[in-house]
Amino acid sequence: MPAKILLVNGPNLNQLGTREPEIYGTETLADVEKKAQTAAKRLKLQLDCTQTNHEGEIVTLIQGAAKKYHGLILNAGAYTHTSIAIMDALLLLKIPIIEVHLSNIFRREEFRHHSYVSLAARGVICGLGTNGYVYALEALAELCLK
Numbered sequence: 290m291p292a293k294i295l296l297v298n299g300p301n302l303n304q305l306g307t308r309e310p311e312i313y314g315t316e317t318l319a320d321v322e323k324k325a326q327t328a329a330k331r332l333k334l335q336l337d338c339t340q341t342n343h344e345g346e347i348v349t350l351i352q353g354a355a356k357k358y359h360g361l362i363l364n365a366g367a368y369t370h371t372s373i374a375i376m377d378a379l380l381l382l383k384i385p386i387i388e389v390h391l392s393n394i395f396r397r398e399e400f401r402h403h404s405y406v407s408l409a410a411r412g413v414i415c416g417l418g419t420n421g422y423v424y425a426l427e428a429l430a431e432l433c434l435k
């Protein structure tokens with residue numbers, strides 16, 4: 290049975306491709322999900338991808354992940370910096386969580402330097418563009434064997 294991974298992209302990540310391309314690049318969300326699926330296949334992981342602009346929906350997805358998945362990849366977008374509700378949901382989750390950001394949040398505005406997600410994540414990948422999702426899958430492929 291392959292390990293099952295859930296990839297959740299948060300608000301405004303459905304706008305990838307046209308959203309501030311100098312920061313986020315020109316690949317669309319569909320490109321990102323395709324790239325992640327290709328990596329998952331290579332790593333023998335089963336991957337489900339989803340995106341939502343709604344904070345409460347991210348909380349519900351995290352709660353649901355407990356029973357169905359062995360690992361979680363989360364780019365919570367701007368909620369990374371604001372959402373105690375998402376952090377509380379993540380703190381209840383026993384499976385490994387990898388936080389991903391396309392941009393290097395530490396080179397940007399100060400309000401992006403703090404992450405509530407990091408307080409619950411096993412690891413953080415940021416600043417490496419869409420490859421960050423591939424690296425997160427590689428990390429989970431190892432972590433989910435343990």
Ligand code: DQA
Pocket residue numbers: 300301302364365366367368369389390391392393394401
């Ligand atoms: C982001 C960084 C966040 O600060 C921002 O609000 C996003 C995208 C990233 O992937 O670099 O929406 O999470």
